Amino acid sequence: MINVESILKLVRSGDLDVAEAQKHLEEIAQASGSQGYRVDDLGFAQLDVDRERRTGFPEVIFGEGKTAEHICMIFQRFMEHNDRVLATRVSKDKAEFIQSQIADLSYHPEARVLSWVKPNAAVPSQETDYIAVVCAGTSDLPVAEEAALTAEHLGCRVERIYDVGVAGIHRLFRRLDVIRNATAIVVAAGMEGALTSVIGGLVAKPVIAVPTSIGYGASFNGIAALLAMLNSCSPGVSVVNIDNGFGAGYNAALIYKTTTKRD
Secondary structure: OOOHHHHHHHHHHOOOOHHHHHHHHHHHHHHHOOOOOOEEEOOOOEEEOOHHHHHOOOOOEEOOOOOHHHHHHHHHHHHHHOOEEEEEOOOHHHHHHHHHHOOOOEEEOOOOEEEEEOOOOOOOOOOOOOEEEEEOOHHHHHHHHHHHHHHHHOOOOEEEEOOOOHHHOHHHHOOHHHHHOOOEEEEEEOOOOHHHHHHHOOOOOOEEEEEOOOOOHHHHHHHHHHHHHHOOOOOOEEEOOOOOHHHHHHHHHHHHHHHHOOO
16 A cells, blocks of 8 residues: 555655655545544634535634634634634624734624635625525514625625515515525524514425524513424424524525535
8 A cells, every 4th residue: 555655755766746646645644534624723722624625614603602812813713724714693892802903804793793705715606596584574683694694604695685574574575586586595583483484385495494582571582483483384494593593594505505516
């Protein structure tokens, strides 16, 4: 079996060119499992820097519970490995500190999302395919925007259809063609979460439901919407956790990537 030492000897003797040697070394690395499993050790965090190689998308930073200093250090290290970096659940105060330390970051206060894109990074084609992100009311916007920004960060085109809840369902019908033509549909709704079942019965595309913690007392901070979505009689509906816009946007992006066969 050819090994690293024998490859180096063949290169030195002139019996193997550099390009072929590199190919053999990559094959050895893959066989040993070293590719796709690298970890960048920061002491307080173990960064999965090869996640994009394995799963198609890079690791995303969950900012809630982390200090601004830790988020900043993680963000900087990911910038060394990826063309795009995303952090979710970042408060305004933390974002201001991180932006003071790292240039060219974008903060989206409504969604509490902090993002960076490397200058001149490849921009995905945005001609026809898209994800529809729908929300019932403007109170659901923070969760819907987290989903939309996550999907965009992962290379998807997003169409936003906001404030089309069942209390004025005619608003939904005005945008139904846009929703039906999407590759995947994210629906964020609080209160009783009825919008998910309505849309699920009108489309032929996968629907990802996001219950939000919006509503009066008996909504139990999103549990009522969660149970309604889990018990939906409309087929084709899957459900993520309460207020988990990131999870919905990520799942929609996986469907988008698989369906459109994009890298």
